[in-house]
Amino acid sequence: MDEDGLPIVGSGVDLTKVPAIQQRRVVAYLNQFVVHTVRFLNRFSTVCEEKLANISLRIQQIETTLCILEAKLSSIPGLEDVTIDGISQQQTAQANGPTAASQSQAAAAAENVMTVAKDPRYARYLKMVQVGVPVMAIRNKMVLEGLDPNMLDSPDAPVPDGATGGADDQDVTANSSDSESSFSD
DSSP, X not given: OOTTSOOOOSTTSOGGGSOOOOHHHHHHHHHHHHHHHHHHHHHHHHHHHHHHHHHHHHHXXXXXXXXXXXXXXXXXXXXXXXXXXXXXXXXHHHHHTHHHHHHHHHHHHHHHSOBTTTSHHHHHHHHHHHHTOXXXXXXXXXXXXXXXXXXXXXXXXXXXXXXXXXXXXXXXXXXXXXXXXXXOO
């Protein structure tokens, strides 16, 4: 025996005379430990997944609300002159001088070109993005109607087919309320 009262096991012990450990008891304890640990981990992962799903849903709701608020703010006339950090956007444009004039000339030239944002076929999809309709649903709808869904990423780009708002566009605009209602809940 050692100082703690435990038997000293060493090379002088005849292992044939030592009683066997009860294997059934060890296996039962080991099984109980494994089952308990697996149940705990399954419950833990389920709770974590539920919390992540709730947080993801909440973030999506906040993003949708933010998009709606941004759309409402952009619809209010006169907000272009609101000052940011004490400097209005008009004062900044006046300070730039020649660059502001060249930008206005470029804007006038751009007005003559039919952009994606001005095209009624694409404009309604851009509006859907602003109000928070899921982008994948909008892209799928655009593919079904034969439009390029990549144009959602570049609203200031010229219309790919160079359309200038003919009778076909008016027909699409007339049917827009039907297709937009398919996205509503």
